[in-house]
Amino acid sequence: MKKTIAITTGILLLGATMSFAGSEVKGTVSNKALVNKSANVSLGRGAEANMGSVKVKNSNIKGTVSNRALVNKSANVALGRGAKANMGSVDVRNSNVKGTVSNRALVNKSANVALGRGATANMGSVDVRNSNVKGTVSNRALVNKSANVALGRGATANMGSVQVKNSNIKGTVSNRSLVNKSANVALGRGAKANMGSVVVE
Numbered sequence: 001m002k003k004t005i006a007i008t009t010g011i012l013l014l015g016a017t018m019s020f021a022g023s024e025v026k027g028t029v030s031n032k033a034l035v036n037k038s039a040n041v042s043l044g045r046g047a048e049a050n051m052g053s054v055k056v057k058n059s060n061i062k063g064t065v066s067n068r069a070l071v072n073k074s075a076n077v078a079l080g081r082g083a084k085a086n087m088g089s090v091d092v093r094n095s096n097v098k099g100t101v102s103n104r105a106l107v108n109k110s111a112n113v114a115l116g117r118g119a120t121a122n123m124g125s126v127d128v129r130n131s132n133v134k135g136t137v138s139n140r141a142l143v144n145k146s147a148n149v150a151l152g153r154g155a156t157a158n159m160g161s162v163q164v165k166n167s168n169i170k171g172t173v174s175n176r177s178l179v180n181k182s183a184n185v186a187l188g189r190g191a192k193a194n195m196g197s198v199v200v201e
Contacts, residue, residue, distance in 0.1 A: 024060045033069040040076045047080035047116070052105065055091040062098045065090060069105045076112045083116035087148075088141065089158075092128045099135045101126060106142045113149045123148035123184075124177060125158040125194075131167045141177040149185045150193075159184035161194040165201045173198060 033052040042049040052069030069088040078085040088105030105124045114121040124141030141160045150157040160177030175198045186193040 035071045038074045049078040050086045051076040053086040081116045083114045083119045085114040087112040089122040117152045119152040119155045121150040133169045136172045138174045147183045153188045155188045155191040157186040157193045159195045161197045163199045
């Protein structure tokens, strides 16, 4: 049994994750990850911890953004103001996507935690913000015996959910998720907890 522990301070940490900040991609962005009995931790102001996830920021993509991740008996933690922890999720921000944004994740007996003001914890979810998407936003996640926690004022905890905020989508927003024996918690003034949901703001 091999355990992997990765810790950084004040920088972006990627655990079996793809990130395309400030990039233009023409084609397909695909992530197939297997994370087993591991820990991914990021500490510091604005910390981010991504495990078995795809993150697209300030990018133009023509094609498909796809994530298929299996996360088993693992922990993903982001600590710091504005911390964000993504586990088995797709995070699209300030991007133009023509095609499909797809997430198929299996999260089993794992913990995803984000601590800090405005913290966001995404587990088996799709989070689309300030984006233009022409096509389909799809989420099919199986979350089993896991915990997803966001702590801090204005914190948001998404489990097996699709969240669309300040975005233009021409097509379909679809969520087919199975959440079993799991806990999704958001603590703090104005905190939000979304489980097996579609949230459009």
